[in-house]
Amino acid sequence: MTHDAKMTYRIGLLPGDGIGKDVITEARKVVETAASSFGFSVEWREFPYGAEHYLNTGEILPDEALEEMQQCCALLQGAIGDPRVPPGVLERGILLKTRFYFDQYVNLRPALTYPNVPTPLKRGEGIDIVVVRENTEDLYVGLGFLSNEEIEATVDMKRPSYTLKGALSLKVDPSMKFAAQLALATEMGVRRITRYACNLARRRKASEIVLATKSNAVKELYGLWEEIAKEETSKEGISLKLVNVDALCYQLARDPSGYGVILCPNLFGDIVSDLLAGLTGGLGLSPSANIGDGLSMFEPVHGSAPDIAGTGRANPLAAILSASLMLEHLTQVEASEAVKNAVLEYLRAFPRQRHPMELGGEATTSEVGDSVASIIQRM
Structure with a gap:
């Protein structure tokens, strides 16, 4: 799809906590570079919610803020979490509240092997997998x-x-x-996420999706998943392979090459996607999208790492790749591909010392962002 030169997007920014502020600055830089190169513009609306705001005001995420976010085309988020705040307060009060309020029922987590990034995989072995995680039900309903x-x-x-x-x-x-x-699975919830996975498989020219399940131990919950997923994949003309989640993790660690689209209930998706992050070079290269029929939110998978916040040690590539997913969602497909290809070219062509510190280089957070932006400008 070609870009619309007259289009202006209002993007909500939630830098969050710790290195969230550091990596979002670089993602914003890259988006602005892509916008300039591909003829659209971006207006940013920053929201202050996170640990500092909570500790200073006692406020987590008010409903008025959600109403204001609704005026945006998308949300770009850094990371949430701080050791000064009890676990779960910010995660439930910001992350889950946003996902539930906007009914962001798809959590999309691509896993890709990148050039010159050390992984535990065999030499020459590669991964190109997308985890399609149901994002509003299962054990995460609260x-x-x-x-x-x-x-x-x-x-x-x-x-x-x-x-x-x-x-x-x-x-x-x-x-x-x-x-x-309590864990919850509804017919509506399973049908819509399965349809999304089938559509994604078609876009990737794949004929099969894998469902991570565990109906042998949790019959009612995951038995419903299997029943509905079989019905939907049959309607969509896509093959469905059922794999118990424990066996799936074993197989992914042994040989991930046969996998493409993996459909997961909420908890399993969280676990499987982190396993894949470990197999492809780390959380610093792991983007994600929270997608619904309304406002969608894009964020790196990694946490806030407050111990390195502001030191320049944070790897912004996951946030930049999350911005690429956001641009694709906004139908700026050429810009999205340019951002992703710029990351690939940066890792392929730049010497190791100019890579992020997480990947064994010496480049600061802002230097990494500058390098990716400079590649986009030359495209």
């Missing part, structure tokens, strides 16, 4: 309970596409501390 004896809880969960209401009553005898976490 329905968890902790008690010293019994649980009496009312469930009232609202999503843009449906509501879930009910009650949970549990008691353990003899009395002891226990926890219960």
Whole structure:
């Protein structure tokens, strides 16, 4: 698809915490370079939400901010998390809240081997896999309970596409501390993510998708996944291969070459994509997209690494590659390809000492961004 020279995109920026601010600066630089080269423009709207804002104000992510984000074409996010804030507060209050509010039901995580990047793979072995992770259900719905004896809880969960209401009553005898976490799979949720995976497979000229499952141990939850996925792939004319998630991890570590599109429930997708990141050179090269029918959000998979924030040691390539996914989503396909190809050319052609420190080089965060931007300018 060709670009529209008159198009202006309003992009929301959520730099977040730690190195999030460092890497988003470089992703923004690269997007602006691509915009200049391909004849469109970008307006940025920065949102301050993250650890510093929370510690200073007690506010995590207000609903008014979500309403304002809705005026954007896309969101580009850095990283969320800070040791000064209890685990889960920011992750649930910002990441999951945003995903659920905008019904971003697809979490897309490509895994690709890059030139001159050390990996544990055999020489000459390559990976070109995309994990299509269901992003709003499974164990991540936030329905968890902790008690010293019994649980009496009312469930009232609202999503843009449906509501879930009910009650949970549990008691353990003899009395002891226990926890219960509810996992959810709906027919609608499984159908739409399976359709997305089939469409992606077609775009990649693939005839099969693999479903990461575990119905032999969790019959009802993943049995429903298998039933619906079989129906949808049959309608779409795509073959479906079922692989237990533990066996899948084993096979990916042994020989990932036979895999292309992997469809995963939420928890399995989180785990499998991190395994693939380890096989392809690290989280500093792992982008992701949170995609829905409305506003979508793009972010590197890595965390906030506060210990190296502001030191120039952060690798911005995952954030830059996430920006490439964002440009593709905005139908700026040529610009998206240019950003991705610039990263490949940078790693292929630049000497090792000019690579990010994470990859054994000496380049600072901003120097990496400058190098990728300079390649785009020469294209």
